Amino acid sequence: MLEKLIPAKADPILGLGKLFAADARENKIDLGVGVYKDADGKTPIMTAVKKAEVRLHAEQTSKSYKALAGDEVFRDEMRKLVLGDAVAADRVATLQAPGGTGALHQLFEAMKLLNPDATIWVSNPSWPSHVAMAKHLGFKTENYDYFDPATSGVDFNGLMVSLQGMQAGDMLVLHGCCHNPTGANLTANQWQSITDLVLEKNVMPLVDIAYQGFGDGLQEDAIYMRTMASRMPEMMVAASCSKNFGLYRDRVGCAMVIAKDADSATVTQGNLATLNRMNYSFAPDHGAALVAIILSDSELRAEWEAELEEMRLAMLTVREDLAEALRQQCNSDHFDFIKDHRGMFSRLGLSPEQVEMLRVDHGMYVVGDSRINVPGLSGGRVAPFAKAVSMVANISK
Secondary structure, three states, X not given: OHHXXXXXXXXXXXXXXXXXXHOOOOOOEEOOOOOOOOOOOOOOOOHHHHHHHHHHHHHOOOOXXXXXXXXXXXXXXXXXXXHOOOOOHHHEEEEEEXXXXXXXXXXXXXXXXXXXXXXXXXXXXXXXXXXXXXXXXXXXXXXXXXXXXXXXXXXXXXXXXXXXXXXXXXXXXXXXXXXXXXXXXXXXXXXXXXXXXXXXXXXXXXXXXXXXXXXXXXXXXXXXXXXXHHHOOOEEXXXXXXXXXXXXXXOOEEEEEEOOOHHHHHHHHHHHHHHHHHHOOOOOOHXXXXXHHHHHOHHHHHHHHHHHXXXXXXXXXXXXXXXXXXXXXXXXXXXXXXXXXXXXXXXXXXXXXXXXXXXXXXXXXXXXXXXXXXXXXXXXXXXXXXXXXXXXXXXXX
């Protein structure tokens, strides 16, 4: 039967990583995979995480199963971190999941229970997993306009026109702060307009938030989504701890479903637990236990928040330095949008041919659509990268 299988398509980002590893040039720079990097080019373990691991090792007495829905302290702390007091606690059903991707998968599964005929609306561009996962689960998908290459900002008029096609019972996938791969974020007024449309169309919004704390601040990054949540009778959220806790390989995520009232949330909670049972039973606990320890301890939380803020400010510095270096190299303000974007990513607006020249001629590894992982430029890497970009973009003094 295995002869029926066809070769799987290679992941372009992971493929880029293999090319980078095989490149013998000492001055090569990897800007592909979206992981935070410090000035030494390493992805560090946060100090609060290390301290929490010491405490967990000393205090944990069993590796027995937790509840199907996951650790209650972790789930409650994540609800408070993401939603704050925007929604009453008894209206929110929560689920521990293996990473933000696992949370997204379980919420798509929940949507199948609600409306298997729904169309899932996903931004263009988005992350490949959004559409691939939705289609794998049998959903129809539609793209909506998001990014304007001419301005390197959000094409909000195009977005709103695209979303007029939504039907009652559909699902709209929205990016939380810093999550769109372009680096361009929605404004407060734009979130408000989208919320108005979602309510009018009777559509289920799903906000995928994986970078809280990487944009304008831990609370600031969630405020627009919280405003939407406060107005919605029903809503879903997929949250990740990979980036803001640095727990990439430990796969820590939390799915949240906001219900219209406490009774509906209780029924939803039971169904979410059942979905876990049918997929992987119990989510991995180690990373989630660390998050629970950090968020529920005032000293560790303060230390974590301070380190997260350092990471955020470091990325902003790289953005400002890169925009200025490109301005000097190109004698143009063409790339000034970089300092206005937020989070780990920006799309430079280079052609695939120019991206290939960056890699082949200069050892600069960038995803084909010209998305760069901004923290990969820390530690003195801005200047050589800016020079290479100016050369391939044919913008010179």
